[in-house]
Amino acid sequence: MAGASPTRNWRRSSAEMWGLGYNAALVATGAGLLGAAAGITGTFLVLRKRALVSDAIAHATLPGIALAFLVMVAFGGEGRSLAGLLFGSALSAWLGLLCVGWLTHATRLSEDAAIGAVLSVFFGFGILLLTVIQSLNVGRQAGLETFLLGSTAGMLYSDALTIAVGGGLATLAALVLRRPMLTAAFDPGYAVATGLDVRRVDLAMMGLIMAVTVIGIKIVGLVLIVAMVILPPVTARFWSNRVDRVVLIAGVMGGLTGLLGALISASAPNLPTGPIIVLTGSAGFFVSLMIAPRRGVLAALLARHRYQRRVHLRQGLLALAHGHPVYERFTLRLLSRAGLANPDGTATDKGRAAAARALLDESRWQILRADPAQEIAASHYDGLRPIETVLTPDQIAQIDTRLAPRPLT
Amino acid sequence: MIGAEFVALSLPPILIGCLAAIACAIPGNFLLLRRQALIGDAISHVVLPGIVIGFLVSRQVSTWPMMLGAGGAALVAVLLIEVVRRAGKLEPGAAMGVVFSTMFAGGVLLLEQSDTSSVHLDVQHALYGNLESLIWLDATGWASLFDMQALAGLPPELPRMAITCLIVTGVTALLWRPLKLSTFDEGFARALGLPVRALSLALVIMAAMAAVAAFDAVGSIIVIAMFICPPAAARLMTDRLGQQVGLSVVFAAISAVTGYVLAGYGPLWLGFDNSVSAAGMIATMSGLILALAAGFGPRRAPRIA
Structure with missing residues (x-):
């Protein structure tokens, strides 16, 4: 495919860069x-x-x-x-x-x-x-x-x-x-x-x-x-x-x-x-596709995994707050690794405190979501987001006055 | 012109060209209506790495490993386009461009790196085939068409292309209603419980099959042109799908026959010694037909959105 003799037209010159012609x-x-x-x-x-x-x-x-x-x-x-x-x-x-x-x-x-x-x-x-x-x-x-x-x-x-x-x-x-x-x-x-x-x-x-x-x-x-x-x-x-x-x-x-x-x-x-230039470019593309922060495949997988862990952790804590032991294996592993649960699925002291906090947050959200006047604030509810990130301390205190006293186990 | 020489030298290529054109034009109609016209383009580009890998694995220039490789490459390309489009959130055109240019570049590199200089396997052949070389040496005249011994000497591309064309026609006829429904109103088709995704995959596989078989005989220029030009021309002539597919078959056949005849005999009529590329002429004829349809077709007007 190449022309007759590459070297014939190759003008050898003193200005050789990178050891090339x-x-x-x-x-x-x-x-x-x-x-x-x-x-x-x-x-x-x-x-x-x-x-x-x-x-x-x-x-x-x-x-x-x-x-x-x-x-x-x-x-x-x-x-x-x-x-x-x-x-x-x-x-x-x-x-x-x-x-x-x-x-x-x-x-x-x-x-x-x-x-x-x-x-x-x-x-x-x-x-x-x-x-x-x-x-x-x-x-x-x-x-x-x-x-x-x-x-x-x-x-x-x-x-x-x-x-x-x-x-x-x-x-x-x-x-x-x-x-x-x-x-x-x-x-x-x-x-x-x-x-x-x-x-x-x-x-x-x-x-x-x-x-x-x-x-x-x-x-x-x-x-x-x-x-x-x-x-x-x-x-x-x-x-x-x-x-x-x-x-x-x-x-x-x-x-x-x-x-x-x-x-x-x-x-x-x-x-x-030509093909080498194209393949260099597509190597760049596929590497970016994998490792780019936020838009890359790995980043998406990591974000998904992190989200999954947060959901499991939260649900596990809520279960502990209601006094149910945790049996689901993934949740239990997450909880015990964080020192929140014992291997048998019951809460540790630290776990009880965290569970109480999660339950309090959840109860506050429920009051907020039941109030039609707070529709916009309530729309931030996704089951994970702490209410402190949405409401001011004053507003939370106001919600707390409507919290029914409930015994924590 | 109509004699023994014609039967031996021109009839097989004309028939092969016609069958290849028709086999590509039929799925082309649906691809065109689904705005996937360029899938044909992508498939015919990735055929090259497919046959190179087929050759490197089997170490022989025989048809089946190469066709398997080409078919495999086509499927890989279609899947990869979908993956890249979703993972990268790209428009389909950009995803296609990324995938087929990468795979084609890989194919060229493989070809250069491997020791294929001794065998007849090169990029030029992949691009424009060699329709002219598909001759029938055993033919002595029209009577040979009924002579079993002579028929056995037909170029193997002819029966292969005929079978491919039959399969494509048969599958299209069999799946006519579901294909039509899912092409025009995918939501409705899904609501009826039709396997929309499987249908769309079947269409792409059918297109890949036609492309691979046709490419082997006539090169990828004809494949791309026939996927798009005859259906597009037919689309400008009628509003009915049945008529569109029928017309596209007619246009494809006309392109193949006139293209081959003009390429083979045209230069001789003009006083030149050598014929010109039949594949190129067939693509050019299909373009002329499309240009005529775009200029004068009764249904050419753009839809008022």
Whole structure:
């Protein structure tokens, strides 16, 4: 799959970074900048719940690449100029985007169907054109297939430079446009009221996604570039509820993913750059999915377990307060570990005191909940929450006057 | 054109293309109406890691381990999408994007890492198949269709695709009413006591089966295009589900036949020597049909919400 000889185009230079060739370092930098731009822009796309539009854009670049090659060859060029190919890919990606919009707005098809249709038809047409190029026998095998899965082997210095500069510009543009895109994504009505042209902001966002896609297809490939747009924002979402931080984290995450992926892939043979970048990103995603505080799976499990323990403890104490021994094993273990119950299920001295407090709290809640005037305060009742966190000492004292004296065992 | 050469070289691929297109288009109708159209896209991406693992486990390029691997990967992907969507509280599109791109990347990496260069197993093949190579060498003319000895030499993809198509058609016919009910009004279907979740799983499994069988013969471009384009075009023509499914089958068949013929003979008519990718042309034809339906279909107007 790789080009003829990677080393031939490898411009060995004194400026070797990380023990890699100058080109590899430049590619890694480009991938990092590209990842940052993709992460930032992708956040807004994901916020608008249109993540897979980027997949349609990516697949729609293929006919443009092939046509650009054909045009360049027709005008006597070699047809390999990366800038020319990228220009073609941008044109057809734009056309694909227009088709998605047309199918969504002018017909009753939903956006996902429009995305799927554009994606498969443009891609199919692109493959068709690739076979046309093969059959023309122009003698210069274009190597256009490398755009499918990306390839950094045999990349020219000028190509790497194009990608690095493009990635940097896209990052910059995404940072500049961050505010309006945010407003448009969260509250289109408000955005319009403040004089923001939401359609133009949307257009700018799509333009940026397109730019990122077009720049990225050489490294990551058009089948996988969608991951660079989606993975950083959904990963960042685990770590914060504040959108400005999500944007920031997504940018950093995307940049690191691109940089690390490119470095790992350059470190050994048979590690294709695109898939390695994607897998680095999804490793970040799945780790975040597991360990993120609050939104992660482990945090949710822990919270559930903690809640379960509180419920069991409370119910156990109430049972003790009513003089019933505790037989349920989990509850008994919790109680005895806290020194509140004996192994036979009866209360210790400390347990009796705690049980009395729990019963008092419960009785206060019952009085509060029976009073229609206290409906709002009573709505905080969940069987666990101490009443002190809802009422002032004065109010509690008032409730206590209505407590019927009840013997505690 | 209509002669021995046609029977040997063009008839089997046309038939296989048609059957694959129809097998994908039928479940595609329901996926489209359930707004799960992109499940087909996701499934056809994860087929690649599936066949690579199937190959690595069995160490041979035979059909069954690879198809089992592909089917397994499709199921894993569907489950994983659901898990990621719930655990991460993501929109379905983002969850799909995460899962299929990860699995596809894994597949490409596995392929690069393992020693598969000696065998015919590569990404290009997975993407656009090789419909053109499915020829019937034993055929000598139309009479071969009735010659048992010659029939035994048919490309094995043909009977396989025919069986898949039959199963998909049969299951759809069998589950027609429950599928229709649960597609249009899931709450009502549940109230009637229909196993809504099982139905939706059955639909996805059916789609995965069609995708895996079709991908083996024609590559995943056709699979994605046929899951979406013919049903979408049919949806713009009629309001009745029965007619929609019927029309989608017709559109799928037309795409396959015209696509293959244009790809195979079109360049020759224009004076070129080589034919072009049949898979690409079939996808393009289905797109043209959809474009026509979107421009002129009697039921194309968006619903007034």
